[in-house]
Amino acid sequence: MSKPKILVARAIIPATVARLEEHFEVEHNQADQPWSKQQLGHKLAGKVGAFTTGGDRIDAETLAAAPELKICANMAVGYNNFDIDAMTARGVLATNAPDVLTETTADFGFALLMATARRVTESEHFLRAGKWDRWSFDMFAGSDVHGSTLGILGMGRIGQGIARRGAHGFGMNVIYHNRSRLAPDLEAACRARYVDKDELLRTADHLVLVLPYSPSSHHAIGASEIALMKPTANLINIARGGIVDDAALAAALRDRKIAGAGLDVYEGEPKVHPDLLTVPNVVLTPHIASATVPTRRAMADLATDNLIGFLIHGKPLTPLNPEVLTR
Numbered sequence: 050m051s052k053p054k055i056l057v058a059r060a061i062i063p064a065t066v067a068r069l070e071e072h073f074e075v076e077h078n079q080a081d082q083p084w085s086k087q088q089l090g091h092k093l094a095g096k097v098g099a100f101t102t103g104g105d106r107i108d109a110e111t112l113a114a115a116p117e118l119k120i121c122a123n124m125a126v127g128y129n130n131f132d133i134d135a136m137t138a139r140g141v142l143a144t145n146a147p148d149v150l151t152e153t154t155a156d157f158g159f160a161l162l163m164a165t166a167r168r169v170t171e172s173e174h175f176l177r178a179g180k181w182d183r184w185s186f187d188m189f190a191g192s193d194v195h196g197s198t199l200g201i202l203g204m205g206r207i208g209q210g211i212a213r214r215g216a217h218g219f220g221m222n223v224i225y226h227n228r229s230r231l232a233p234d235l236e237a238a239c240r241a242r243y244v245d246k247d248e249l250l251r252t253a254d255h256l257v258l259v260l261p262y263s264p265s266s267h268h269a270i271g272a273s274e275i276a277l278m279k280p281t282a283n284l285i286n287i288a289r290g291g292i293v294d295d296a297a298l299a300a301a302l303r304d305r306k307i308a309g310a311g312l313d314v315y316e317g318e319p320k321v322h323p324d325l326l327t328v329p330n331v332v333l334t335p336h337i338a339s340a341t342v343p344t345r346r347a348m349a350d351l352a353t354d355n356l357i358g359f360l361i362h363g364k365p366l367t368p369l370n371p372e373v374l375t376r
């Protein structure tokens with residue numbers, strides 16, 4: 050009997066391709082050729098499953114080109130690359146990769162927070178440029194992390210991981226805002242206090258964004274929100290590009306409306322707003338918050354388990370639109 054046909058949209062861990070090949074006829078992209086949305090649709094034609102990453106857009110147009118498609122398994126916890134309504138309408142199951150990256154991503158949120166507060170990359174660039182010829186008392190003086198107020202916008206699993214690190218590791222006063230308030234036991238474990246968005250913006254010394262992207266979170270942080278922040282505050286975005294208005298942020302950093310920013314995600318990435326590249330008080334990383342060797346492996350394994358679970362055994366692990374299963 051022939052194996053079900055699947056597409057792996059980007060280059061991934063070779064062992065993952067090998068594991069998928071035990072169950073499926075796999076068309077892969079180990080050369081990591083960039084495909085346009087039209088090319089992705091074309092490649093999906095005749096496939097029943099797809100292994101996707103956060104940059105692979107699946108919407109009505111791609112789905113129209115792939116009438117046999119039954120599942121897209123995202124190797125990412127975020128799934129704003131999926132048009133879930135369009136997938137559900139066509140009976141295509143969507144799965145994501147939650148939990149396996151929570152602690153790794155929270156670690157990175159903290160790394161970016163600390164690098165921003167203590168001006169780590171700015172001072173390294175100075176040193177590498179051969180500009181360090183004497184000590185001076187205010188050289189790269191930053192802001193304290195311990196004992197400061199940590200604000201978190203979006204209090205899902207990753208937000209809670211950051212809160213725990215801040216409260217228990219650095220004695221921070223943790224405040225958060227979220228669509229819904231956490232249960233009292235979770236608030237207690239995170240030692241976090243719920244506040245409204247304005248209070249969060251006005252009070253935080255370090256504001257970390259960990260909310261999902263959706264049309265309602267588009268530019269949740271723009272010029273007017275930044276204007277509410279302390280001039281000494283730092284803004285950290287490990288969530289998604291588009292949640293911050295990058296042009297407004299670059300202007301605020303240039304004018305020292307806030308002290309600094311640490312960004313892992315960008316509007317229209319991998320392009321980065323040119324003004325962000327010219328301001329010194331921002332730490333920029335290329336969307337690597339979940340990038341550790343064990344976590345990448347775990348994310349790939351979960352996406353693979355979803356494909357095998359659904360296409361071979363009829364049981365996906367982490368469905369996003371489970372209503373498709375009962376049709």
Ligand code: 8YV
Pocket residue numbers: 101102103104124125126127128150336337338339340
């Ligand atoms: C991924 C992410 O690196 O999981 C997510 O939502 O943003 C990242 O962990 C990226 O999306 C790869 O699929």
